[in-house]
Amino acid sequence: MEFGLWQIWDAGWVGAILRGAAVTIAVGLLSMVAGLLIGIACGLIKWARIFPLSLLVDGYTSVVRGVPELLVIYLLFFSSVEFVTKVITAFGYAGLAESGYAFVIAVIAIGAISGAYSTEVIRGALASIPSGHIEAARALGLPGSRIFRRIIAPQMLRIAVPGINNVWQTTVKDTALVSVVGLQELMRTSYIGANSTRHPFIFYLIAAVVYLVITLVSQAGFDGMERLLRLRARR
Template identity: 80%
Template sequence: MELGFWQVWEGGWISAILRGAAITIALGTASMAFGIVIGVACGLIKWARLFPLTLVVDFYTSIVRGVPELLIIYLLFFSSVEVVAQIAAAFGYEGLAGNGYAFAIAVVAIAAISGAYSTEVIRGALAAIPGGHIEAARALGIPGRRIFRRIIAPQMLRIAVPGMNNVWQTTIKDTALVSVVGLQELMRAAFVGAGSTRHPFIFYFIAAVVYLAITLVSQGGFDWIERLLRLRTRK
């Protein structure tokens, strides 16, 4: 059989691919979580135009959104690999290029990328909150922290959901790029399988199907959240 369905089944590659998919989802979720933290912090800075900080945030978002993700991943991996190896050697762990380290750097890289896009989404959501709401809260003498918690944050979250859906879809697809530096996620599992069975078509096809399943399921999840939030707004 030219396509090699049998080899995929026989060689136990299905479980390797599913393990890879689990790592992809874990990587995507962790990066997205850190990305949201970065996004909320930087989005608030950009929205409030806190003087010196807003320049730093502008620099960060324009670099990350203008330079290819792959280049950023290369930068972070190649520049950290030596440092980490030295630290590991100092503590007596030779050859620590294992999965734990790769995963940590991958989260840093993808979170940095995801965070830049989240920043723009959060900034946009903050800008969409009517100024009158905040003025009204101030007029009522509500302290600043509570204005954020009760007035700004709930509206920001609701408005940001569709944009965050886009960021999540991009993030999960960006995790595939980390395979080029060797983290054993879904794409890497397919790559290894394709190399050792010499049936690349079927392996990349399966990988494509799994990615599609992840994006479609999460799309459904986001649609559900959007419906949930819409129910509570009175028209």
């Protein structure tokens, strides 16, 4: 009998693929949050030219963006496995070291990659804010915290959203790279299913559809955010 979609459902592969997709989304969201926090902090440092921190940020972004993402994952995964295992075992969570290590490293690695690109997006958005707006606020005697909250941050967010959207789409696709460290995300699950059933085309096609759905839904969300920010800016 020819292997098809019904056999995938009957064998429980649909549930496995959905669980893998959930792991992919979780890794992507956590990595994006970490990347945004890194990007905002490093972007502000580069924009303000805080010496010598700006040199460290330049080195970080240049190194991470200059080497393959897969290499970053390998370096973090294999350089810290013994250290993390010892620390977790010392606290009595030896089992967690085996089950959760790949997930934690995946978030850290993808977050570091996302942060390097988010840094340039935030820096570019800050550089696009007309300097006259900030100078006028200072002339009015507004404190720095209020200038940032009322003038800099809203304009930065509106300008940065399209770039952040691009970083998010890239981050979601980068999660497929962590399959090499054994994390059971969407790509790894599809790989196991393809090898187990000897029908790689079906499983990889399903994975492609799931990735496409995630990116299309994300794109719709970012489009709505851009429209909302434009409407608020006109008021």
